Amino acid sequence: MSYLKLPKTTQDHAVGFQSVNQAIDNNAALLAAFDLRHSIGVGGNSPYGAPTRAVGRHDDILIARTVVDFAVDTSRADPALQVITGGSLLVGGFVDRIAAGEWILHLATAQLFAAVALMKSTASVDRKATCYRTSSPSTGPAIYITTWDRSGGSWAPDDLPFSLVLWTQSP
């Protein structure tokens, strides 16, 4: 199915069935091109499946599945991660705090690939986040995030904000 630029018509140039057919082919070619790396919904080749990717959303292993910006709610005795912004991957998923600086992100997709985490800081400090991906039949895919801090003189987990870029793969 190829795209072919069609001439516009004038009164002296009638539109025949060939032009109409090419216009149909052009639409099909454009749709096929979008389908390669975007979700077109039912009938498309989305590896993620239409239910979890709205029509028009990207559907490309080379593009992150979502990015999430986390803050720590320190107003509570038991700090919680707040999702400042996030995409569809966390819909149906949730975050648990295991211990100080240790979080587990339960995700709603079965195609977890990896996460790239970056610590946030307003000063020059020693911080590092680590990501441990796992998958459990009972809980589904998950990422353990540990947010490390060295302010006490040695590295230890602490409740700290970070940003996360999540990637998924085709099945």
Next chain:
Amino acid sequence: MPTFPYVEQTSGIARGAPLGPSTINQLHANIEALDDIARMEHFAAGGHNALEVPWILGHMVDGATPTGYLFDTTFGGATLARPATGAYTVNAVSGVVSSDLNSNLLYSAMANVADSAIEAKPHTITVEAVSATSFKFRVRELSSALGAGDTWADVNRNIDVGIHATAQDADATLISSYALKQRREYLTQAATDWNSIVGNQGIVRKAALVEHTSTGAHSANRIAKAVAWARWTGAAQVLDADEGCASISRLSQGVVEITMDGNFSATTTMACFPEVQPATTSELVIINGRGFASGAGTSTFRFYIYAYSGGNWARADRSFFAAMFGVTA
């Protein structure tokens, strides 16, 4: 979130077959649907407009005034500065911020220390949103020798950065209106008739080609050229899953090289964003990586992995993920 009509392909029309209004109307509807699909995560003119595609991405070369290679000139033009040792700011141009990054900025970022110094020491990097238009990255380096302590200091290094932000509202469409056909109406040369089919197809295709190839692959340099999940088997590094990679090899303990499949230009700056899998959930590990062109058609990224144990740092073999960016060959 808008919903879109599904695009149905109309059957080909044979010579002598009737060409009724439904065919022409379906052609118009299909183009409109294609345009709606495109504008979900792209601007009407074609550039990407999605949270998941970095607005600014590039490689920054250290200096009193850092020089940067920011991928994709559409969102380039940001100014760079080094206000203190190991601190680098990316100040987005006002036009980019107001129109693209969103004044109520909600962001996420990736960063990686990509200097030759990572071959000898682990480095950390943190990010701060100074304002809706300015981001500061800070680099720290282990100042102790490997295996001899855990002292850290600010340090000047080359870095890779990627900044994500919420998408803008969908653009208004650029395609023109058309006139639906009724029974017994004929195609004419009116702008809202057959010519709008031709013109609107051209508009949709032109926009698609801004950051995609004609077959639909992404051609924007802010989109990764390759991703890889490299798994340490205990004896070797293997590519468990990847796209855009040709091979992987373990050069020595904690040093791994991934060669691209030719999709990169070998003469331009590249950027990567790796993340290492700890051996356990309670292990502290660091990975840094850098890309370099090693000859025509041969582009590689080399990764250095360090693990912390007993108050010291040492090279270690671990599984890791990396997203790799560069200019199309």
